Amino acid sequence: MTLSVCLIITPVLYKSHRCFHNCNYYYCLSLNLLTWLRQEAQRKKMILVIVFLALFLDHMLLSVVVPILPNYLYKIGKAPTTTPGNSTDLTVNPPINQSLNNRSVILGSTSAPPHQTPALSSNPTVAQKFPESNCSYTDAHLDEVNIKVGLLLASKSTIQLIINPFMGPLTDRIGYHIPMCAGFCIIIFSTTLFAFSSSFILLLLARSVQGVGGSCLSVAGMGMLADGYKDGKERGRAMGISFTGLALGLIAGAPFGSVMYEFVGKMAPFLVLAAVAVLAGGTVKYSKQLHELLLPFAKIHILYFLCFPGAICLTTLVIATIETALPIWMMKTMCASKWQLGTVFLTDSISYLVASNIFGHLSQKYSRSWLCACIGMILAGISTIAFGFSNNIYHVLVLNAIVGFSVGTVDSSIMPLMGNLVDLRYVPVYGTVYAIADVAVCIGFSLGPAIAGPIVKSIGFHWLMAIIGTANIIFSPLCIFLYSPPCHESEARQPFTIHHCPKLFLLMRCSATSF
Template sequence: MVLEWLYGFRQWLREEHRSRKLILFIVFVALLLDNMLMTVVVPIIPNYLYQLDTPEAPPPNRSAPASFHSIVSLYDNSVKTSGTAASSPVTAVSTVTSPGPTAGPANASDCPTSTTGLVNENVKVGMLFASKATVQLLTNPFIGPLTNRIGYQIPIFAGFCIMFLSTIMFAFSSSYALLFVARSLQGVGSSCSSVAGMGMLASVYTDDEERGHAIGIALGGLAMGVLVGPPFGSVLYEFVGKTAPFLILAFLALFDGALQLFVLQPTKVEPESQKGTSLFTLMKDPYIIIAAGAICFGNMGIAMMEPTLPIWMMETMCARKWQLGVAFLPASISYLIGTNIFGTLAHRMGRWLCALIGMVLVGFSVICVPFARDIYGLILPNFGVGFAIGMVDSSMMPIMGYLVDLRHVSVYGSVYAIADVAFCMGFALGPSIGGSVAESIGFPWLMTIIGLVDVLFAPLCIFLRNPPGSEEKIAILMDSNCSMKTRTYSTQDPYQGHDPDLDEDYDEDYD
């Protein structure tokens, strides 16, 4: 019975190996696992490193409210707040073990009288968390041109292999050095998965509207990984131990790798049938730079909030530790909603307009954050931040592919390497700059500055309304998008030939 089921499943995979939906599912799962691994370590590593550094001390209490303190790094970097959690375990214990009606509105540990302890950065935890974004930033310029030469299948499968190795290392590493190597390896694997995955989607979904919808779904995997990762890691670390969450992620990664073997069949190097535009040439294109800038500055707002908002909440709201993490949940939930809604809607309203509105909304939402007086006052501004970033990302990612189609050669590895570099720069520069600026001029002024930067950058998106291109390119795109029947893939499509999923009637003309 089992053999018959396996045979039937294999036959189904063979029949569907050219299905665009299955390719989209593979990319979705790859981004989901990558971002779950990126965030699952946040509630685990500070506590684990403390136990490694102070084996003679009693282990810090890992109760649920204290563990939520580490969820503040929902996207990647929580250097300062994670450092506080790692360096103040006794405080966390006293907070949990000494409740009572006489404790007042909040505990002493939640109402600090000075900011000295709050801004004391834990260097080891900070370097560990930052290593992933740094390595990914350095790797992207090499992965993009590589996919142009050998296709997308081998790089995305290599990303799975590296990610699986990184996950196993996290599960069984018992020293800071090995954990650092595991985090750095994840940066390489993430670069392979994101650049090759986005490039593959752009090559398979040649219609601009369908491409935007597909990329919006894929970005939903990113958002879901960011949302699920911290509580997933916190609960399993609390009740099972450090190894369990990573072994579960490794098993899910094996599932994604098996799908890639059957569907993508990454065994042969794809010959370069058409030479792609060089990375340097794409970086000189002003329209691509505008799109990359929107991705960078749009995400920099939430990146700056990560290390600074929790400290400000403790200073002004006397916030409890679990509130520091919950405050970021509206942003993650709304990002997931925004990417799925505007993946399709942005094409109808104009991607440039969607990005422009998103940048303005990010700016005003960020400026409104310091006006909150309690955690409930943060719900609406943080929801607006996440929703607006979803608008920007779901608009700019498809525009990157469209600009290459319109102005360059339709080979997408390098342009999505630029997009990933912009994303990583936002999350690498944001926390590092935000912490020092907030300490110097205060959190409200920091939010005002980054909000104004987003608002002032927004009008540049108008240039993306009708970017110039050769008449030949425009005619090809118009003919492709107005086609009523079967369409051909781009030159980098790993599945040449007829695709039954493309036998659909399209009643709308390309606008």
């Protein structure tokens, strides 16, 4: 009897134990899965925060110097003017175009419009050197300062243009974390050097060093973001949020720099940014990530990777050209005051912020990135042409808002699509492809100020806007080639390197050496 009971109970107990063991196994498995998902979500959020801070700091340092450098260089380059027989010093401070970007700073008029009488002093012996019927004030020293400021602001993009072709393959080889840490360290050094510089040479060195740090942050940051967000919709949303940091840096940079410089001094804004860079750099965690760069067996059609940088370069060229030529044109035709010269560019950055958040998500959600980029380029071209027909500051504000919205649409649509194309055709390493994108941005910001002045001088502002706008409209149909790019077979997929596009690599090297 006892034996029979044991024979019956033993299998039941075994099955119960096995069932309990299986339940415990699946419970542990589900718990580990939830823990992994939670850690993965936290890792993605941390990556997004790091890239957001990197773009914010780089572009805030980009624009914070705009209201500081011209006045500071004017002060250290020219002593206050004193009139004979009067002990009162009269310092003439030129108006400064507080543009939100780093391209061209125009030193404008110190005179009032023709219907106003400028009053510099109650002393009649003080000479007032103002033309009677002109909105502009000319001074040889101001022209010299303008040249120095232009050289300082252009040096960052030029250095970044030279570094980018090498930074992309480097990040593909060693990963994104080391260049990101190096970029934060270089930005800290650059801001500290800005704070303690008292000569033009040191300021030029600080600005050039910032170009190296900006190359590390932008290339590694966009590559890290594309690597962390594999899904196209999530990637588009994440890049839209990261572009918010870019736009906020441009918006906050110039006002922050001018207020701190006015009430605290030149060193204060740079030391604050250096402290923020130290805190942001501390969030980067090192992880060893090596990729074997194999030689490709097949080369892609260059058309795909010409459409991406071409669209980015032309829309960037619109902003760079407008910021260079528009202030002087407003001074000549509208007698614009100095606060108006800086205010007109606020709508540009604000609308860029709005567009990057909207279309970064929508273009990927509905798989219409190519269409958004095409419409954005057409809109940018039309609004650029319309600048030549504006006759008051309100028209300029509206057109700047349209330009910023269209450029934000193109950037937030193109950047995720570049990562998606690498996912389709190659092993997902993204450093090189985003280095190409950053080179396109640098070419636009270097070429715009270089051609704007000579073209305006020779054929006029209207024709300059017409040429740049028409170029965008003509290029826009090429975005249709990005509608459905073919995918390689899985066994043929190789890491994307710059050698896949030898003609594009040659073009990048020539551009870097020419600037």
